[in-house]
Amino acid sequence: MIQPYTKGPDQPLRKAYNDPEFLNSPEARVIRIMAEYIEPTARLEKYDIQGAVVFFGSARIVPPETADEEIAEMERQVAQATGERLELAQVTLEALRRKRETSRYYADAVELSRRITLWGMERLKVDAQKKFTVCTGGGPGIMEAANLGAHLAGGESIGLNISLPFEQMPNQYISATLNFEFHYFFMRKLFFMNLANAVVIFPGGFGTLDELMEVLTLIQTRKVQKYVPLVLYGSDFWSEVINIERMAELGVISVEDLSLFHRSNDVDDAFAYLTAKLDEYHPLP
Numbered sequence: 001m002i003q004p005y006t007k008g009p010d011q012p013l014r015k016a017y018n019d020p021e022f023l024n025s026p027e028a029r030v031i032r033i034m035a036e037y038i039e040p041t042a043r044l045e046k047y048d049i050q051g052a053v054v055f056f057g058s059a060r061i062v063p064p065e066t067a068d069e070e071i072a073e074m075e076r077q078v079a080q081a082t083g084e085r086l087e088l089a090q091v092t093l094e095a096l097r098r099k100r101e102t103s104r105y106y107a108d109a110v111e112l113s114r115r116i117t118l119w120g121m122e123r124l125k126v127d128a129q130k131k132f133t134v135c136t137g138g139g140p141g142i143m144e145a146a147n148l149g150a151h152l153a154g155g156e157s158i159g160l161n162i163s164l165p166f167e168q169m170p171n172q173y174i175s176a177t178l179n180f181e182f183h184y185f186f187m188r189k190l191f192f193m194n195l196a197n198a199v200v201i202f203p204g205g206f207g208t209l210d211e212l213m214e215v216l217t218l219i220q221t222r223k224v225q226k227y228v229p230l231v232l233y234g235s236d237f238w239s240e241v242i243n244i245e246r247m248a249e250l251g252v253i254s255v256e257d258l259s260l261f262h263r264s265n266d267v268d269d270a271f272a273y274l275t276a277k278l279d280e281y282h283p284l285p
Contacts, residue, residue, distance in 0.1 A: 032183065032184075033184060033187065036182055036183065036184055036187045037187060037190070040180050040191055043177070043178075043180075044178075044195075047156075047177055047178060048131065049131070049133055049158065049178070049195070050129065050130075050131045050132075051131065051132055051133070051195060051196070051197040051282075052132060052133045052134065052135035052158060052195040052196060052197060053113075053116050053120075053132055053133075053134055053135065053196075053197060053198045053199075053200065053274065053278075054135045054136070054192055054195065054196045054198070054199045054200070055109060055113060055134065055135070055136045055142060055143065055145075055146035055200050055202065056136075056137065056142070056199065056200070056201045056202065056204065056208050056211045056212070057105065057109065057141060057142025057143065057145075057146075057201065057202030057203060057204045057208055057233075058102075058105075058141045058142055058202070058203055058204035058205055058208060059137075059139045059140050059141040059142070059143065059204075059207075060140075060141055060205070061102050061103060061105050061106050061141045061142055061145075061202075061203070061204075062099070062103055062106060062141070063103060063106045063107065063145075064100070064103040064104065064106065064107055066103070067096065067099055067100040067103040068100070070096050070099075071093065071096045071097060071100060074089060074092055074093045074096055075093060077089045078090055078093055102203060102237075105142060105145075105202050105203055105233070105234055106141070106142065106145045107145075108202075108233070108266070108267050109142050109145035109146050109149065109200075109202055109233075110145045110146070110148050110149040110152070111149060111267045112146075112149065112200065112233075112267045112270055112271060113134050113145070113146040113147070113148070113149025113150050113153075113157075114149035114150070114152050114153045115149075115153075115267070115271050116132070116134060116149075116271065116274065116275070117134055117149065117150040117153035117154075117155035117157070118153045118155075119271075119275055120132040120133070120155065121153070121154070121155055123284060126284045126285070127284050127285055130282055130284060132197055132198075132278065132282075133150075133155070133156060133157060133158055133178075133195075134146055134147065134149070134150040134155070134157040134158070135157065135158040135159075135160065135192070135195055135196075136157070136158070136159055136160070136174075137159070137160055137161065137162065137188075137207075138158075138159025138160055138161035138162075138170050138171065138174055138179065138180070139159075139161065139169060139170070139171060140169065140171055141204075142202045142203075142204065143159070143171060144171035144173060147159060147171055147173035147174050148171075148173045150173070151173040156175040156177075156178060157173065157174060157175055157178065158174070158175070158178040158180070158195070159171065159174035159175075159178065159179050159180065160180050160182060160188050160191055160192060161179070161180060161181045161182065162181075162182050162183075162185060162188050163181060163182070163183055189211070189214055192211070193214075193215070193218060193224060193228075196215075196228050197226075197228065197278060197281075197282065198228060198229045198230070198231075198274050198277065198278060199215055199228060199229070199230045199231070200230075200231045200233055200270065200274070201215075201230070201231065201232055201233060202233045202234060203233075203234045203237040203238070203241075209241075209242075212232075215228070215230060216230070216257075216260055216261070219260050220253075220257055220260060227277075227281050229262065229273070229274060229277035229278070229281075230260060230261040230262065231261070231262050231263075231264050231270050231273060231274060232261050232262070232263050232264070233264050233265070233270055234265065235263045235264070235265040236265070238263065244257075244258065245258065
């Protein structure tokens with residue numbers, strides 16, 4: 001509840017738009033929502049962002065070299081441990097080795113983003129209106145990898161961060177002018193889809209599954225009018241985590257819905273598919 005503002009004898013009255021207590025109150029929620037729409041929209045227009053290739057994926061997937069360092073350290077601990085500590089260290093070591101299997105997706109995201117950025121920069125030489133920028137959720141893991149790939153290519157990239165109690169901190173590879181921070185998930189998702197000319201979804205957890213289902217639902221129901229090619233990257237992972245084909249067999253989705261996405265397991269295939277679709281739907285003159 002907002003407390004009434006009492007003006008002291010030498011105090012000017014406070015304007016509502018300069019009152020932090022009011023602006024952070026439940027009553028001003030609609031103003032905060034509008035701000036999260038208007039400010040990013042204005043900034044994206046200022047920096048001529050016309051569209052994006054959006055990368056989704058786990059914040060917990062680490063680079064291969066990091067995984068190798070963690071395994072080497074745990075192997076040293078196993079060699080020195082005894083009794084219960086040895087059992088715990090062995091369990092941890094096995095978990096780290098399984099984690100190492102997913103680290104290839106970090107390297108693949110770096111390379112795919114790097115190639116797409118270079119490809120996009122070449123297209124700009126022909127038509128400055130056909131601009132595709134790599135866009136991520138701005139955090140660590142796969143998001144960091146995609147921003148890193150764009151950085152290595154010498155291009156810019158977008159980070160649509162979200163304030164969370166854990167995991168989410170902006171990575172260092174986002175272009176400074178295109179680094180955003182959101183409070184509302186739904187507003188962040190709106191910008192992902194407004195920007196998306198294509199989407200690549202790497203392995204991930206609840207957040208990645210949420211983003212996958214959001215994208216598929218919007219495309220399936222034609223709430224997104226533009227054509228958005230969608231790549232499910234990591235065929236083995238996605239086959240184990242969600243059986244979409246079985247959903248079609250049971251009739252809860254249409255068989256035609258299986259064409260809404262393309263499965264890919266390597267960078268060459270994903271790059272060829274994405275660039276072919278983007279060239280088809282956004283042809284150069």
